[in-house]
Amino acid sequence: DIQMTQSPSSLSASVGDRVTITCRASQGIRNDLGWYQQKPGKAPKRLIYAASSLQSGVPSRFSGSGSGTEFTLTISSLQPEDFATYYCLQHNSYPPFTFGPGTKVDIK
Amino acid sequence: EVQLVESGGGLVQPGGSLRLSCAASGFTFSSYSMNWVRQAPGKGLEWVSYISSSSSTIYYADSVKGRFTISRDNAKNSLYLQMNSLRDEDTAVYYCARLYGEFDIWGQGTMVTVSS
Numbered sequence: 001d002i003q004m005t006q007s008p009s010s011l012s013a014s015v016g017d018r019v020t021i022t023c024r025a026s027q028g029i030r031n032d033l034g035w036y037q038q039k040p041g042k043a044p045k046r047l048i049y050a051a052s053s054l055q056s057g058v059p060s061r062f063s064g065s066g067s068g069t070e071f072t073l074t075i076s077s078l079q080p081e082d083f084a085t086y087y088c089l090q091h092n093s094y095p096p097f098t099f100g101p102g103t104k105v106d107i108k
Numbered sequence: 109e110v111q112l113v114e115s116g117g118g119l120v121q122p123g124g125s126l127r128l129s130c131a132a133s134g135f136t137f138s139s140y141s142m143n144w145v146r147q148a149p150g151k152g153l154e155w156v157s158y159i160s161s162s163s164s165t166i167y168y169a170d171s172v173k174g175r176f177t178i179s180r181d182n183a184k185n186s187l188y189l190q191m192n193s194l195r196d197e198d199t200a201v202y203y204c205a206r207l208y209g210e211f212d213i214w215g216q217g218t219m220v221t222v223s224s
Contacts, residue, residue: 045214046210094158097143097155099154
């Protein structure tokens with residue numbers, strides 16, 4: 001099975017900060033990775049697909065990069081509505097589909 | 109509007125059974141593989157089960173294999189999860205999700221609580 005790790009597990013940031021979250025796969029997954037945002041009590045929402053493609057309707061301050069085993073999600077200028085938990089998901093080799101453990105972004 | 113709506117959650121005793129449903133609308137349900145994903149209280153996301161568009165291929169997470177059964181009815185645009193021999197650790201919000209690359213569309217979730 002492919003294991004996914006994320007770092008950091010949590011971070012505190014201020015509005016306007018640049019935020020970077022890293023996801024690593026235990027083996028190469030090409031660009032078969034998505035990034036999700038989840039707010040409390042809500043379903044996850046896809047932000048990025050195929051590692052670097054922006055989901056329609058998602059603000060351009062979100063971007064994704066990487067291929068193989070290391071991936072990043074960047075928020076260029078953090079906004080109040082961006083405080084949430086972020087997950088990566090690999091779909092290169094399944095079963096199982098595997099999520100990263102999540103990164104909680106909260107207000108400094 | 110593309111939408112998935114889960115139902116069927118509730119409180120059940122350990123060892124009991126529950127059947128979840130997911131109603132799809134706004135897209136050609138029969139063309140997509142579908143999944144169930146769950147999230148225990150305060151925890152991360154865990155993939156549970158996958159079914160291909162024609163039901164020809166089915167996968168389960170090891171944690172539910174032999175206890176849960178995924179199925180679909182393309183004529184009714186519906187996805188199901190039959191959950192038997194439920195355990196405390198199955199307590200979670202259960203989401204259905206469409207597979208298009210990654211999981212692109214998610215339902216709002218239905219809560220399953222296993223407790224005596």
